[in-house]
Each structure stands twice: as structure tokens, then as C-alpha cells.
Amino acid sequence: MAISAIPRGAAPGRIVPHTDDRVAAVAQAFENKAGRYELLRIEGNRAHYAFTNHQGHRTEAELALTAWQRMHAAAQAALVSLVLTAALACGVPAAGQSSSRQPVKAAIIPEDTPTRSITLPGSRPASSQPQNEHSEKLPSEPPADKAGPAPEVVAASLALELSSGDPNAEVHYKTALLALNRDDFTVATDELNEAAKAAPQNAVVLYGLAVVQARNRQPEMALPNLESANRIGLPDPEAARAPGLLAAIRYAVKKNEAEQRKVTPLKLWGSYDTALDSPTQEFEDRDGHTYFKIKTPLSREMFLWKVDGESTIRGHWLEKNTLTQEIIYADTKRHDPKPKTTTEEHWWLVTILINPDGSLDGSRMETCTRETGFGCEKPDRLHGAIVTFKGHVEPNGDITLGDINPKQGDPSQPLVLRKKSRVASAPPEDVHIDVE
Numbered sequence: 001m002a003i004s005a006i007p008r009g010a011a012p013g014r015i016v017p018h019t020d021d022r023v024a025a026v027a028q029a030f031e032n033k034a035g036r037y038e039l040l041r042i043e044g045n046r047a048h049y050a051f052t053n054h055q056g057h058r059t060e061a062e063l064a065l066t067a068w069q070r071m072h073a074a075a076q077a078a079l080v081s082l083v084l085t086a087a088l089a090c091g092v093p094a095a096g097q098s099s100s101r102q103p104v105k106a107a108i109i110p111e112d113t114p115t116r117s118i119t120l121p122g123s124r125p126a127s128s129q130p131q132n133e134h135s136e137k138l139p140s141e142p143p144a145d146k147a148g149p150a151p152e153v154v155a156a157s158l159a160l161e162l163s164s165g166d167p168n169a170e171v172h173y174k175t176a177l178l179a180l181n182r183d184d185f186t187v188a189t190d191e192l193n194e195a196a197k198a199a200p201q202n203a204v205v206l207y208g209l210a211v212v213q214a215r216n217r218q219p220e221m222a223l224p225n226l227e228s229a230n231r232i233g234l235p236d237p238e239a240a241r242a243p244g245l246l247a248a249i250r251y252a253v254k255k256n257e258a259e260q261r262k263v264t265p266l267k268l269w270g271s272y273d274t275a276l277d278s279p280t281q282e283f284e285d286r287d288g289h290t291y292f293k294i295k296t297p298l299s300r301e302m303f304l305w306k307v308d309g310e311s312t313i314r315g316h317w318l319e320k321n322t323l324t325q326e327i328i329y330a331d332t333k334r335h336d337p338k339p340k341t342t343t344e345e346h347w348w349l350v351t352i353l354i355n356p357d358g359s360l361d362g363s364r365m366e367t368c369t370r371e372t373g374f375g376c377e378k379p380d381r382l383h384g385a386i387v388t389f390k391g392h393v394e395p396n397g398d399i400t401l402g403d404i405n406p407k408q409g410d411p412s413q414p415l416v417l418r419k420k421s422r423v424a425s426a427p428p429e430d431v432h433i434d435v436e
Contacts, residue, residue: 026065032075034154039068046237051151059151061241063159070181071158150248153214156241160211166202169195173205176212185216196225203232211245219252263358263393265304265313271424272302272399272417292326302350302399302417305424306435311355314435316427317348317364345370347431360391360399367433375430 026047029038035053040060042048047068052058148154157180164173176191192209199205210226213219226249230242277297284291304315326339346369352362365386368376391401397419427433 026068027072030072030075032071032078034148034151037068037071051155053151059244061152061155061244062237063155064237066162067159149215149217150252152241152244152248153211156211156245157215159237159241160208161204161235161238164195164199164202164205164208166199166205169199169202169205172198173208176208180212180215185212188212189216189218201232203229203234204238206232207234207238207242210249214245214249214252217252219249219256222249223253261358263354263360265307265309265311265354267397268304268313268352268354268393268399269307269424270304270422271420272304273420274300274415274417289327289329292324292328294324294326296322300415300417303424303426304350304352305426308435312351312353314349314351315424316367316431316433317350318427319346319348320344341372343372347376347427347433349433349435358392360393360401361388362391362401363388368431370431376432 026039026042029036031037035051038050038052040048040050042065045065046062047065048060048062049068050058050060160177160180162177164170166173172191172195176188176195179185179187179191189209189212192205192212195202195205196209206225206229210222210229213222213225223246226242226246229238230246233239234242276299279294279296282293282295298319298321301318301320302315303318304313306314308314320343322341322343324339324341326336328336347367348364349367350362350364352360355361363386370376389401391399393399394416399417399419401415401417
């Protein structure tokens, strides 16, 4: 009996009947960035496999044979790309070129080689000092989530049904699958949303939309769609996979909620202020003329712009009031002098420590007082005074503090600092706030 040769380029593995006149090569095992996949058995057109992630956790699942082959092809393509990149980096000439370098020994390249560098929030810039020390400083972006979606979500996205079963939604569903195969989750999500509008009671479409939203780091949106698909009724393969997928999405939702509640220096970064009362006005008739005094209420502003470690942020605090005095003579023939306005500013160094429970402990130290016509070199009787306070962060980003300037015998009153902007600026040049 003649034995046919294995076609060149075929994947190693067992030969299983696919149709009456067709056979398919199915890989026994392969690896990708998520972990290792091992084929257990084949039943009909479904592949049962075991998945082991890089932390050693093992789980068993099943998907369509075509999806298994696509996963294997994608893993092989990624490996070839990495090998070619490493060869070029080592100086291996491209096809049709010669090289005078010494031969380079082939090296085994790990598949999960890091390819991205992450700048942690609060890290120092490349230079020792910023170009403009007093320009606005913006916070760094938070580090990317390297864990990625759960393996159950990845496996489900590669095993979606090839047809929605509804002609009204089919064109959008097919487009979404094409985008998903190219890792374009934005287009896949848009198309599946259109498919869901065309067929709102199609469980396969809602299931696919939930899977793609979970892959696109939108578990809060994926959860109601998956629950709706379960209520409507899923086909057997998706129904068997749904409990594990539901647990993975619910875990992602809970994790995101915990991250949102977590207080970090980067979330505190920005500028704050307090609500102001109406200006007060006083007048006094004396010696044939009237004295007018207009005094603005005390304003408080806080700017947090220096991250120090994982739980401390520093910046400056400004308290300011303005007094305008005007003299009006009773004799209309006399010329009234121009109004005189005096501004008094108190500058403080402020430090806030974030406790493990999310509460805040802080202190501020008065650095200098600056008045109109004078610089901050003018001494202040309160210079160097330190005031401590406690507080917490409101859900909208505002900070509530205990009374930081309590008068003896007065009850403590909370002070609410409203989050004004995520941009914070350093103080002027003549105000020296040492945040180091």
C-alpha cells in the first residue's frame, strides 16, 4: 500500500477525517503569548484541549477545529516574525545580499520577549532638571496592564460561530469576525453593535459582542450583553463555555472597580480651590470725606505636582486676600485719589501621604508671605509654622480636609477643595518651595 507524503508546510499532528473527501492536519500542541495549548481529543468538529498559562494554572476547554487551526497559524506566524527580527538584529544578511561578518550561531528566542518600555508615574525625566522649572507639569500616564484579558476570553474570541444565523445581522457579523482575526477590536465592536441593533434577540450576536468587548478591556459593557445572551438561549458549545466566561468578565469588572476606588498620587495630581463668599464692603464718614473698603474673602488654592514614591505627593498651597481702599471727598471740587489695592499672599509647602485604607494624612509649612510691592524675602511671624490635617478623597475627585486653621474653642469645620484641573503649575520664581 502506497503511503502519501506529508505536504510541505503542513503542521505536524494527527490526521483526522474532516469530510468524506478531505483530511485536515491538526497540531498536537503549540505556545503563544498567553500560554501553552495541548490537544486532548477530537469529537466531531470540536477540539478538546488543555490550556496552561505562564503562572502554571491549567484549565480544559473546547473549541471548533477551524479556530484551533487559526490559533496555531497565528502562533507560528508570531514565532517566525520574532526569529526574523532577531536574525536581522544579529547581522544576518537578507536574501540576495552578502556579508563579510563572521557566521552567527542560531539562538533560541523566547516567544514572550518584552517589546514595550513603560514609564512609571512619577519617574524622573531623562535630564536631571526640566527645561523650564516653573512651567506646567503634566502627570505621566499609568503603566499598561500587562496581564491582558483572561484566557477564557481569548479562547472564546477565537471560537466564535462563523455565522450569526440572521440575514439582517450577517454582513455586520462577518465584518466583525474579519476585524477580530486582525486584532482590530474597535471595528469588531462597532460592527457587532450594528449587528445587535439589527438582531436584538440574537443570542449568538450578543454573545460575540460580549466576547469582543471583554477582549477590548470593556468588561462593564460586556457583562449585560453576556447575561442577555444567556437568557435568550445559546447554542450548546457557547452555553458550555458561558459560565467560565461570565466569571472571568465579572472578575474583570470587580478588579476595575477596585482600581477606580484606589487612591494614588497620580489621581491626586492637579489643582484645587475652594468656594468663595461674596466680597465685604465697609465705609466710614470722617473729616469731610468717606472711606470705602472692599475686602475679598480669603481664597485657598492647592497645587499637587511632585510625586514621591507610591504613596506621597507634594506641591504648594496659596492663601490670598485683596483689600481695596478708596477715598471720596464731600467737596466735589476736590479730586478723589485713585483707589489703592493691596494683595497679601501666603505660600505653603504641602505634603500628602496616602494611607493603605485610602485616607489622607498631610501637613503644610508656611514658606513666605508676599505683599504688593514686596517679595517673598519679607519675613513672616508665622514663617516655618507647620499645620497637620487629615482628609479623604470624594468620588468626584474633590478632597475633604479637617479644619486646618482651627481657632481655640471653635469646633472643627471640614474644608472641601474642589478638583479644578488635572494640570498643576509650579510657583513663581521668587517663591521658593522646596519639594525635595
